[in-house]
């Protein structure tokens with residue numbers, strides 16, 4: 001059994017985590033609740049995090065540092081949730097530097113929506129959405145196909161004990 005721990009803000013990361021969990025029949029936890037669990041009974045921990053300001057979710061970075069110290073041998077993987085598909089390569093390289101070599105990684109897109117946002121974040125998102133609309137660009141969304149492919153990769157490349 002694999003465990004998904006996700007770190008999101010406005011719902012896309014959670015949605016991606018739940019979809020992946022249903023494809024993989026994995027357990028899923030919201031990392032922002034600081035789950036204190038022993039993961040030794042899982043075959044792999046799959047992290048999901050969003051990108052703000054070009055960087056991985058700060059709570060993920062903090063959690064992962066401690067996780068690595070506690071479970072240095074635990075197989076891991078990660079999926080990245082972000083709106084800007086043009087920077088997919090940057091986000092995947094960041095993840096490759098953070099996680100052990102060979103860990104499965106995927107960029108799965110992400111929605112931009114301000115429904116749950118407040119203050120400056122709401123203004124930034126609404127401005128981005130206006131720019132997409134006025135340029136007739138398709139709105140960013142979660143890439144379901146990529147999630148499905150990633151679930152297959154995670155099933156296939158399960159480390160053997």
Ligand SMILES: Cc1cc2nc3c(=O)[nH]c(=O)nc-3n(C[C@H](O)[C@H](O)[C@H](O)COP(=O)(O)O)c2cc1C
Pocket residue numbers: 007008009010011012013014050051052053054055081082083084085087109110111112113121124125
């Ligand atoms: C304040 C803010 C900054 C963002 N910065 C980036 C960014 O640098 N690159 C990017 O691709 N997406 C960026 N996004 C878009 C989010 O990564 C995207 O909306 C993602 O779906 C968010 O996941 P969530 O719904 O779980 O919060 C930003 C969104 C917000 C609100």
